Amino acid sequence: MLDVAIIGAGLCGLQLATLLQPSGRRCAVFEARPRVGGRILxxxxxxxxxxxxxxxxxxxxxxxxxxxxxxxxxxxxxxxxxxxxxxxxxxxxxxxxxxxxxxxxxxxxxxMARLTAALAERLPAGTVRLKHRLQALVQKRDHIEMHLQCGADTTALRARQVVLALPPRLVDETIRFTPELPAPLSAALRETLTWMAxxxxxxxxxxxxxxxxxxxxxxxxxxxxxxxxxxxxxxxxxxxxxxxxxxxxxxxxxxxxxxxxxxxxxxxxxxxxxxxxxxxxxxxxxxxxxxxxxTCSALDRAEAVTLHPLYGDARLAEPQWGGRLLFGGSESAGRSGGYLEGALEAAARIAAVLAPQAPPTTGAGGARHVEADPPQATTGH
CATH class of the missing domain: 3.90.660.10 (Polyamine Oxidase; Chain A, domain 2)
Incomplete structure (x- = not known):
C-alpha cells in the first residue's frame, strides 16, 4: 500500500512528491498523459x-x-x-x-518543460507512473481505494492518503467519489475556473x-x-x-x-x-x-475568461475523509492561484500537512486572500 498517492504530474504534483522525499513516505505520482508537466508544454x-x-x-x-x-x-x-x-x-x-x-x-x-523534467528526474525510479487516469476513489476504513485506467485495463490500488493535484473542475467532472463529497466542496470545485483552460x-x-x-x-x-x-x-x-x-x-x-x-x-x-x-x-x-x-472542463469551455479569477477558496484547502483526501493544483492556492507560483504554494501547503517536517507554507487555508500577481497585458501566462 502506498502512503501517499498524488494524482497529476504537473508542477504541483511533482513538487509535492519532491517535498515528501525526506519524510520517507512511500509515494507515487499518477499521470493520465504520456508525459509529465500538465499544462506546461x-x-x-x-x-x-x-x-x-x-x-x-x-x-x-x-x-x-x-x-x-x-x-x-x-x-x-x-x-x-x-x-x-x-x-x-x-x-x-x-x-x-x-x-x-x-x-x-x-x-x-x-x-518551461525543463522545470518539470528536472523535478521528475530527481525522484526515485518508478515514482511517476504515466498513462494512468484516475476514474474513482472509494473511502475505506484505513485507506482510499483508487480505480485507475491504464490503456484498456482498469486497476485498483490502495493509498493511505490521496492528493488530487488537478484542476478542480476536472475533479468534479471526471472522478467518482464513494461516498460523495460534501455539497459545499462540490460547489467550490465547480465554481473554480481553470486558468487558461x-x-x-x-x-x-x-x-x-x-x-x-x-x-x-x-x-x-x-x-x-x-x-x-x-x-x-x-x-x-x-x-x-x-x-x-x-x-x-x-x-x-x-x-x-x-x-x-x-x-x-x-x-x-x-x-x-x-x-x-x-x-x-x-x-x-x-x-x-x-x-x-x-485540462479543459465543459464548464471552462463554455465560459469566456479575460481577467484573472480570484482564487484561494478556503473549501479547497480543507482535507476530507478524515484527512485522507486532499486537494492541490494551482487553482487551490491561497496565493498566486493559476500561476506556476500557485502550484508551488499548493504543494508546500499539502506537504506541511502530510509531513510536518517538510518546509512550511505561508497563507494556507483560512479565508480567501490575494497577493499582488504579475502584471499581465491580457490573459497570458
Whole structure:
C-alpha cells in the first residue's frame, strides 16, 4: 500500500512528491498523459512554450528559488518599451509606448518543460507512473481505494492518503467519489475556473529575428474584429540564438474548432500583417487547450475568461475523509492561484500537512486572500 498517492504530474504534483522525499513516505505520482508537466508544454526541442511561458522574480519567490535550486538557466523576456498596435485590418500597425510590458518576466532556457523534467528526474525510479487516469476513489476504513485506467485495463490500488493535484473542475467532472463529497466542496470545485483552460497559443519559429533587425520589439496588440491573435510577443532565446514569435488567439473555442484546418494559414497571415511578408515564412506551432480533455472542463469551455479569477477558496484547502483526501493544483492556492507560483504554494501547503517536517507554507487555508500577481497585458501566462 502506498502512503501517499498524488494524482497529476504537473508542477504541483511533482513538487509535492519532491517535498515528501525526506519524510520517507512511500509515494507515487499518477499521470493520465504520456508525459509529465500538465499544462506546461514545450515543443521544438525546447524552443516553443505553448503553455506557461514566464515567471516573475519580483513577486514569485518559490519559482525563483526552485529555478535556482535546480540549476536552470533563465533569461529576461525581451522588451524595449515599445509595441505595435493594430486596430483596423486594413491599416498599417503603429508603434506605441509599452513600458515594462511583461513586468520583469523571466523565461527558462530550453522552455518551461525543463522545470518539470528536472523535478521528475530527481525522484526515485518508478515514482511517476504515466498513462494512468484516475476514474474513482472509494473511502475505506484505513485507506482510499483508487480505480485507475491504464490503456484498456482498469486497476485498483490502495493509498493511505490521496492528493488530487488537478484542476478542480476536472475533479468534479471526471472522478467518482464513494461516498460523495460534501455539497459545499462540490460547489467550490465547480465554481473554480481553470486558468487558461479555454485559451490557445500559437508560435512561429524563424532562422533569424528579422523583426528586431527592422526595429521592432516583437510585442504587438491586435484590436480589430477580424483579429486571429490578440497579443504577440518576442519568443527568442538569446542563450541559444533561436528566433520565434508567439501569441494568444483572439478566437473563442468554437471559432477555433470551426477553423481548425485553416489556423496555420491564419496565424501566418496575422504575423505577416504585423511584421511584413517575412513573418509568413516560418514553422507554425499551435495548441488549443480547450480541446484538451485533461485540462479543459465543459464548464471552462463554455465560459469566456479575460481577467484573472480570484482564487484561494478556503473549501479547497480543507482535507476530507478524515484527512485522507486532499486537494492541490494551482487553482487551490491561497496565493498566486493559476500561476506556476500557485502550484508551488499548493504543494508546500499539502506537504506541511502530510509531513510536518517538510518546509512550511505561508497563507494556507483560512479565508480567501490575494497577493499582488504579475502584471499581465491580457490573459497570458
Amino acid at each position: 514545450t515543443l521544438s526541442d525546447g524552443a516553443i512554450d505553448l503553455g506557461p511561458t514566464w515567471f516573475w522574480p519580483r513577486n514569485q519567490p518559490r519559482m525563483t528559488q526552485l529555478v535556482a535550486t535546480l540549476g536552470l538557466a533563465c533569461f529576461a523576456q525581451h522588451d524595449d518599451g515599445r509595441a505595435l498596435f493594430l486596430d483596423a485590418s486594413t491599416e498599417v500597425p503603429r508603434t506605441v509606448p509599452a513600458a515594462d510590458l511583461h513586468g520583469g518576466a523571466q523565461r527558462l532556457d530550453g522552455g 479555454s485559451a490557445a497559443k500559437a508560435a512561429m519559429q524563424y532562422p533569424v529575428a528579422f523583426w528586431r533587425e527592422a526595429g521592432h520589439s516583437g510585442n504587438a496588440f491586435i484590436g480589430h474584429p477580424q483579429a486571429v491573435l490578440c497579443e504577440v510577443f518576442d519568443a527568442c532565446n538569446p542563450l541559444n540564438g533561436r528566433a520565434a514569435l508567439a501569441g494568444f488567439f483572439d478566437l473563442d473555442p468554437a471559432q477555433r474548432q470551426g477553423l481548425s484546418i485553416h489556423l496555420p494559414r491564419l496565424v501566418r497571415g496575422q504575423f505577416a500583417q504585423l511584421f511584413g511578408p517575412a513573418a509568413a515564412d516560418g514553422i507554425v506551432y499551435h495548441y488549443d487547450w480547450a480541446e484538451d480533455p485533461l
